[in-house]
Amino acid sequence: MKVLQINTDGSRLMQDIGGETIEEQNERIWNMLGGFFGIVRLGRIVRLGKDAAMLVDDEGFLKQLPLNPAAMMISGYPALAGTALIVGVQMTDDGEIFIDCPQRYHDLV
Numbered sequence: 001m002k003v004l005q006i007n008t009d010g011s012r013l014m015q016d017i018g019g020e021t022i023e024e025q026n027e028r029i030w031n032m033l034g035g036f037f038g039i040v041r042l043g044r045i046v047r048l049g050k051d052a053a054m055l056v057d058d059e060g061f062l063k064q065l066p067l068n069p070a071a072m073m074i075s076g077y078p079a080l081a082g083t084a085l086i087v088g089v090q091m092t093d094d095g096e097i098f099i100d101c102p103q104r105y106h107d108l109v
Contacts, residue, residue, distance in 0.1 A: 001025055002100040004086040004108060005032070006054075006074070008066040012109050014101070022097060029098075033057045033083055040075045042086065043102060052102050053089050057082040074108070 005013045017032070019025035029037060036058040043052035054071060057063065060081030071077075071084035088099040 001087065001098060003029075003055075004101045004105050006068060006071045006084040006086070006108075008068045008082065010070045012070070014106065014109050025098060029055055029085065032085065034063070035059060040077055040080070042075060043104075051089055052105065053087055053098070054080075055085040055087060056080050 001019060002014055002016050005015050017028040019028050034057050037055045038058040040054040042054055054075050065082035068080045068084055071080045086101050086105050088102050089096050090099045
């Protein structure tokens, strides 16, 4: 799965995090963000959800991570701390799954 990584210094990097299963992908996301992650909805409406999401460290402020101005600008959120990842979101019969970052975010690299 390809994700757009947005670092606190403003640098952006497209990464392939791999993972054959949802569990493996979530573990890789966990490791990249440093623990539990929160979801910020982005993009176009798909059914009742959206087609992209920004994943952020759920405890970024508690860990006193630096603010991420680039992630804040993209998401419209007033404050996000730590590294952020943009992923695609797809609805399935069992709920939402993460997929490759939508093409329109590739231009941010």
